Amino acid sequence: MGYRRRKSRRDKLIEEQPGNEADVKEPSQPSFSQLSQNIEYLTKALKHSNDLKIRILQDGQAALLFFETLSDQEKLQANIFTPIESGNFDSISKLPNGKKTDDLEEALKVLLRGHALYIEEGNKSLVYFTVTTTYNRNVKEPDNEKVVRGSHEGFVENIMININLIRKRLEHRDLTIKYFRVGKKTNTNIAIAYMDGITNPELVKEIKKRIKSVTADTILSPGFMEEFIEDNPMSPFPQTLSTERPDRVIANVMSGKVALLAEGSPTVLILPSTFFMFYQSPDDYNSRWVSGTFIRIIRLMSFLIAIGLPAMYIAIIGFHFEVIPDDLVSPVKSAIEQIAYPPFVEAFIMVIIIELIREAGIRLPQPVGQTIGIVGGLVIGDAVIRAGLISNLMVIVVALTAIASFVVPSHELSTTLRFLTFPLIILASTLGFIGIVFGIMFILIHLVKLESFGNPYFAPVSPLRIKDLKDTFVRLPLFKLTNRPNDANPINEKSMGESREWKRSGKSKKSRQTKGTTQPK
Amino acid sequence: MENPKNQGKQKGQPNQNDAAFFNNKISRLQFFFLIVQTQIGVGVISLPYNLQQVAKQDGWISLIGASLIVQLIMFLHWLLMKNTPKQHLFMNLENILGRWIGKASTLLYSLYFIAVGALILILYTRIINLWMLINTPKWVLMAFMVAAGLYLISGTIKVLARAYTLFSGLMIILIVSLVYGIRDAHLIFIFPMGVEGLEPILKGVNEGILSLLGFAFVLIIYPLVEGTNKEKLKTIFYTQWFVLGFYLLVVFSTFTFFGAKEILLVPQPVLYMLKAYEFSVVERLDLFFISVWVVSVTTSFTTYLYMSGKGLKHMFNSKREMPFMIMMAIVAFILALTIGSGEQRIDQYGDVVMKFGYLFSGSLPVILLLVLFVRKKKHTGSGSK
Numbered sequence: 001m002g003y004r005r006r007k008s009r010r011d012k013l014i015e016e017q018p019g020n021e022a023d024v025k026e027p028s029q030p031s032f033s034q035l036s037q038n039i040e041y042l043t044k045a046l047k048h049s050n051d052l053k054i055r056i057l058q059d060g061q062a063a064l065l066f067f068e069t070l071s072d073q074e075k076l077q078a079n080i081f082t083p084i085e086s087g088n089f090d091s092i093s094k095l096p097n098g099k100k101t102d103d104l105e106e107a108l109k110v111l112l113r114g115h116a117l118y119i120e121e122g123n124k125s126l127v128y129f130t131v132t133t134t135y136n137r138n139v140k141e142p143d144n145e146k147v148v149r150g151s152h153e154g155f156v157e158n159i160m161i162n163i164n165l166i167r168k169r170l171e172h173r174d175l176t177i178k179y180f181r182v183g184k185k186t187n188t189n190i191a192i193a194y195m196d197g198i199t200n201p202e203l204v205k206e207i208k209k210r211i212k213s214v215t216a217d218t219i220l221s222p223g224f225m226e227e228f229i230e231d232n233p234m235s236p237f238p239q240t241l242s243t244e245r246p247d248r249v250i251a252n253v254m255s256g257k258v259a260l261l262a263e264g265s266p267t268v269l270i271l272p273s274t275f276f277m278f279y280q281s282p283d284d285y286n287s288r289w290v291s292g293t294f295i296r297i298i299r300l301m302s303f304l305i306a307i308g309l310p311a312m313y314i315a316i317i318g319f320h321f322e323v324i325p326d327d328l329v330s331p332v333k334s335a336i337e338q339i340a341y342p343p344f345v346e347a348f349i350m351v352i353i354i355e356l357i358r359e360a361g362i363r364l365p366q367p368v369g370q371t372i373g374i375v376g377g378l379v380i381g382d383a384v385i386r387a388g389l390i391s392n393l394m395v396i397v398v399a400l401t402a403i404a405s406f407v408v409p410s411h412e413l414s415t416t417l418r419f420l421t422f423p424l425i426i427l428a429s430t431l432g433f434i435g436i437v438f439g440i441m442f443i444l445i446h447l448v449k450l451e452s453f454g455n456p457y458f459a460p461v462s463p464l465r466i467k468d469l470k471d472t473f474v475r476l477p478l479f480k481l482t483n484r485p486n487d488a489n490p491i492n493e494k495s496m497g498e499s500r501e502w503k504r505s506g507k508s509k510k511s512r513q514t515k516g517t518t519q520p521k
Numbered sequence: 522m523e524n525p526k527n528q529g530k531q532k533g534q535p536n537q538n539d540a541a542f543f544n545n546k547i548s549r550l551q552f553f554f555l556i557v558q559t560q561i562g563v564g565v566i567s568l569p570y571n572l573q574q575v576a577k578q579d580g581w582i583s584l585i586g587a588s589l590i591v592q593l594i595m596f597l598h599w600l601l602m603k604n605t606p607k608q609h610l611f612m613n614l615e616n617i618l619g620r621w622i623g624k625a626s627t628l629l630y631s632l633y634f635i636a637v638g639a640l641i642l643i644l645y646t647r648i649i650n651l652w653m654l655i656n657t658p659k660w661v662l663m664a665f666m667v668a669a670g671l672y673l674i675s676g677t678i679k680v681l682a683r684a685y686t687l688f689s690g691l692m693i694i695l696i697v698s699l700v701y702g703i704r705d706a707h708l709i710f711i712f713p714m715g716v717e718g719l720e721p722i723l724k725g726v727n728e729g730i731l732s733l734l735g736f737a738f739v740l741i742i743y744p745l746v747e748g749t750n751k752e753k754l755k756t757i758f759y760t761q762w763f764v765l766g767f768y769l770l771v772v773f774s775t776f777t778f779f780g781a782k783e784i785l786l787v788p789q790p791v792l793y794m795l796k797a798y799e800f801s802v803v804e805r806l807d808l809f810f811i812s813v814w815v816v817s818v819t820t821s822f823t824t825y826l827y828m829s830g831k832g833l834k835h836m837f838n839s840k841r842e843m844p845f846m847i848m849m850a851i852v853a854f855i856l857a858l859t860i861g862s863g864e865q866r867i868d869q870y871g872d873v874v875m876k877f878g879y880l881f882s883g884s885l886p887v888i889l890l891l892v893l894f895v896r897k898k899k900h901t902g903s904g905s906k
């Protein structure tokens with residue numbers, strides 16, 4: 001990809017329009033001087049919707065238009081009528097908090113945004129007031145990304161509050177927010193956030209290009225955007241990290257990545273993403289680095305267990321029984337002897353049952369969901385073994401696999417892992433170990449080929465970047481992570497200077513002192 | 522360093538169809554693993570047996586000799602590539618030998634490479650059928666390998682380099698299991714040294730070189746590697762030392778484990794050696810060894826497939842690469858299936874292909890180098906008049 005070469009440093013390449021160019025080409029309609037004509041145009045354009053309220057003022061000489069479903073009555077009162085009643089202003093059009101336009105098409109747009117529109121007879125300029133109503137929930141911790149230590153705030157459905165959460169944590173003038181409007185009909189407000197001077201300008205340019213080329217009518221959530229802008233939609237692997245945690249977004253933005261926010265969704269996408277980012281959790285950084293490393297290695301091992309364990313078990317039972325050590329042979333043999341089905345069918349049934357229980361547990365209200373988990377997990381599991389349909393070893397294997405797949409801190413990747421088990425099970429049951437080797441080889445080749453916004457997805461392992469391994473399989477102490485990871489090709493690589501000088505200089509001072517004779521006894 | 526006149530001459534050559542190829546850059550580490558992964562492959566399992574057959578306990582001396590010869594040849598390759606910057610083997614063939622001879626030899630190269638590819642397929646299926654999956658039809662095993670190779674190639678050469686580097690991590694497993702075998706080494710088995718005289722050792726050198734073939738890949742990817750010529754030469758030597766070290770490990774651990782007489786009874790000494798070990802968690806280490814070894818074989822096969830497809834593409838002066846790769850994959854598949862499973866036929870076929878290896882990997886590039894030097898001399902001679 002072109003922008004991976006860093007030749008155009010920080011030039012004014014991206015000094016383009018701040019977003020709404022798509023609107024430029026929209027039709028415009030100059031307003032009429034007659035009030036009735038104006039109102040007729042607007043009501044017709046809005047298809048005579050019943051929630052559009054028209055308040056006639058000044059004996060039919062003026063009108064106030066607003067959507068009662070979008071506007072806040074109290075704000076309407078406070079912003080427009082209270083100042084008039086106080087007598088300081090003689091006309092609504094002269095209120096200082098009103099904005100003027102003489103384009104009816106624009107007036108339509110602001111009406112749909114929840115503003116109130118004031119029109120006067122014989123006056124071409126239309127005045128509108130911000131009276132938008134919003135319903136927000138609290139910034140509580142997201143249920144799917146809980147942490148033990150650290151911030152318990154999460155994004156909400158309002159993009160302004162979300163940006164506020166970011167800005168509050170990143171008080172720097174380089175934090176840049178750019179708005180876009182996508183979705184021809186839904187007109188969804190989306191924003192990207194990045195650090196100017198750290199993020200590669202070519203990356204920002206590429207993301208803007210991709211966002212602008214979306215022509216769909218409906219964009220409901222970042223999930224929609226994800227499919228439109230990602231590099232390889234055919235891949236089972238998610239190529240953009242989605243998170244609801246402000247601290248995770250900040251950490252990524254500070255390492256030169258771009259965050260994509262959308263109105264109406266608490267999910268924020270991080271572009272570009274790498275495979276190993278899905279295995280990093282804020283908890284790793286909140287706890288001590290040794291325990292953070294330990295947990296992360298466990299998590300990465302869960303990747304191997306999740307995709308490989310059932311396949312391995314089937315291959316051993318079906319093809320390479322000789323791999324099992326002598327002492328284990330008889331217990332294994334007795335466990336699988338009475339089972340009517342081949343291990344492949346067994347595994348398939350069990351994996352499907354687990355998926356059913358999981359899906360049912362999510363959709364049902366929580367108390368019922370738990371019951372389903374117990375009934376499904378314990379009762380079915382036990383009964384299925386007693387009935388002799390499935391061996392107890394297989395239940396252990398599949399249950400372990402399911403648990404391992406839930407360890408990933410990202411829901412998307414966890415689904416991918418559980419999905420990838422199937423081809424490997426099929427390969428293992430046809431070719432044994434060789435099948436597994438080829439299956440894993442195919443997955444690895446795919447991962448190596450995959451790119452997220454022009455950056456290799458499997459970095460820093462392939463292509464190998466030894467420096468970036470500091471925060472991949474292990475997490476070294478924070479003061480050792482002096483360079484930003486190279487995942488997004490940041491133009492400013494250094495993230496800190498010397499922070500623990502006091503230790504070294506203190507030591508040297510001490511040694512010098514002990515050498516001298518001035519040491520008091 | 523380079524002759525400016527020479528460069529100017531080559532710039533005029535039509536090489537647009539490879540512009541995309543030259544846009545890729547490979548780091549020296551990736552270069553290292555590309556060569557290593559190509560050289561280490563099918564040979565690992567039967568190398569000690571082949572060496573023992575001709576050179577007895579002095580097989581390891583033969584191996585070192587073979588490596589020295591290969592290093593010399595690779596030095597000559599390097600000289601050729603150094604003097605023809607931004608040109609890979611197939612371009613050199615046309616530029617130096619003339620258009621039609623060049624095209625003909627490109628075709629021959631492609632056929633040779635795919636013949637090696639087919640041989641790799643045959644040897645790999647033979648081992649798998651012998652050790653792991655006795656009843657699985659050959660074509661299934663071959664189809665998997667061909668598919669994996671094609672999938673690897675379908676990206677750019679960069680993907681190939683990245684994947685080879687990633688897969689090289691698996692070699693640690695091979696090395697560790699071999700080192701484990703050294704525990705039971707009886708050094709007495711490699712003595713007495715050199716009692717048989719020089720002749721068997723020289724014969725062994727032949728066997729050794731055969732297991733080191735694959736270095737011709739340098740001729741194709743050399744122009745893509747980042748760094749000065751000197752650095753690249755260093756990397757080339759590092760690869761050879763690494764491969765030599767690995768093969769010596771294979772030979773030493775098996776020679777000292779079995780002894781001269783026994784090894785002649787076990788055509789796959791490495792696997793027999795690993796089979797003997799038992800752990801409390803798993804047994805039959807050989808099965809895991811084969812599983813990892815399959816990856817190394819796939820990379821070797823992929824390289825040959827890539828080189829032959831690339832040659833064919835260059836011959837037809839085409840912009841697209843994949844059709845030729847698929848064509849060559851099918852050729853390899855059919856060739857491997859028609860040779861079949863008769864031990865004698867496989868051995869004969871192997872012998873013929875390996876003999877051609879001397880011609881294509883050794884002699885022809887050296888001839889190219891000589892022609893280039895003679896011409897250069899003429900050129901500078903006439904220039905000074």
